Amino acid sequence: xxxxVVGCMGRVGSLLVTEIxxxxxxxxxxxxxxxxxxxxxxxxxxxxxxxxxxxxxxxxVIDFTCPTATLxxxxxxxxxxxxxxxxxxxxxxxDEAQLRKAAEKTAIVYxxxxxxxxxxLLALVEQAAARLGEDWDIEIxxxxxxxxxxxxxxxxxxxxxxxxxxxxxxxxxxADWARHGQTGARKKGDIGFAVARGGDVVGxxxxxxxxxxxxxxxxxxxxxxxxxxxxxxxxxxWTDGQKPGLYxxxxxxxx
Numbered sequence: 001x002x003x004x005v006v007g008c009m010g011r012v013g014s015l016l017v018t019e020i021x022x023x024x025x026x027x028x029x030x031x032x033x034x035x036x037x038x039x040x041x042x043x044x045x046x047x048x049x050x051x052x053x054x055x056x057x058x059x060x061v062i063d064f065t066c067p068t069a070t071l072x073x074x075x076x077x078x079x080x081x082x083x084x085x086x087x088x089x090x091x092x093x094x095d096e097a098q099l100r101k102a103a104e105k106t107a108i109v110y111x112x113x114x115x116x117x118x119x120x121l122l123a124l125v126e127q128a129a130a131r132l133g134e135d136w137d138i139e140i141x142x143x144x145x146x147x148x149x150x151x152x153x154x155x156x157x158x159x160x161x162x163x164x165x166x167x168x169x170x171x172x173x174x175a176d177w178a179r180h181g182q183t184g185a186r187k188k189g190d191i192g193f194a195v196a197r198g199g200d201v202v203g204x205x206x207x208x209x210x211x212x213x214x215x216x217x218x219x220x221x222x223x224x225x226x227x228x229x230x231x232x233x234x235x236x237x238w239t240d241g242q243k244p245g246l247y248x249x250x251x252x253x254x255x
Contacts, residue, residue, distance in 0.1 A: 001028055003236050004058030006051055006073055008033025008043075012064040012087065015229040017045070025233060031058035055080040060236040064228070067091050074102035083239035085232050086110040089154030103246035107239040111249040112154030114231030118205070119249040121220045122162040125207045128216065129166025134189045136209040136216070138163050143196040143204040151195045152177075159207050160191050 003020060007013040013033065020030045032046030034054050040047055048054055055061060055076045060083035063073050070088040077084035078101075086099065089112050099110055113119070129138065140163075142156040152160075157171075164171040169189070176192040186192075206219035222228075231249065238252045249255075 001237060001240060002031035002057065002059045003028060003233070004031040004054040004061040005033040006054065006061060006063045006069070007035075007065045008047065009035050009039065010064065012225055012228055012232075015226050016062055016064075016232060019226065019229040019233060021045075025237075028233065028237070031061075052076055052080075055082050058082055060085065060239055062232045062236060063088055064232070067095050071095060071098050074099050074108065077108065078102040078105040081106050083107045083236065083242070084109075085114075085235045085239070087112075087114050087228060087232055090150035091154075100246050104244055106244050107242040107247065108245070109235040109239060109247045109249070109252060111231075111235070112158045113203075114228045114235060114249060115220070115222060116231055116234075116249075116253065117227075118155055118158075118220050118222075119253055119255060121205070121207075121218055122158055123250070123255050124218050125159055126162040126166040128207075128209060128218065129163040131166075132209055132211070132216070134167065136211045137186060137188075137190075137192075139192040139194065139208045139210065141194045141196070141204075141206045141208070143198070143201050145201050146198050148197060151197070152193045153195075153203070153205070155203065155205055156193060156195070159205060160193065163191055163207065 005013050005016045008017050020028055030045050032054050034051050035047055035049055037049040062085040063070050064087040067090050070086055140156050140159050142153045144153055160171045174189055174191050176190045202225055203222040206217055209216040235252045
């Protein structure tokens, strides 16, 4: 499979290129990558500022960029009939609707976190929320490096959605995004969020279920961004032969 990387000079994009070129993935080759106009340079592989040219060369494209760019790439994926793996965070409900529209014509895997461990965590959180009930208060904490621009993280939101799904409720109706001042007593059934930003933290997530006399904590700590690249490549390979549709890492991992 020929895999393209949009934003190939970025934090995760460069790791993807390294992973593809490592020789550890049978049947995988680098189709090339994209950079911003004026940033083209000799790399030893195909690089362009025109994403359409990359989609023409690739069987699947991996995208860890920004929402605006991701929607453009989704349209190109649909136009060219190429698979798209999206690890971009910060997408709005309207953005996700556009992804679903593009997925009517090609296979798109969209996940806030490509880590295998995180996706196991999501399944566990949903199961715990379903079994413990509203007598257990749910709080979600996440920490990332100081350069991250969105909050809460896409992964924290995914954890919140998993907990809400376990309780058969919509996260937007029970989420408590911030607390300050005289907030009053905690509302039963709410799902709280807390965020930290600092240093070079790759990613830490913890879902805590609080009850009288005990608590249950389910968490994940990422220590190397290479795990995101490996998960994305696994997702790209999985799309080979898949019908058009919007998929998640739950589909990829068979969870």
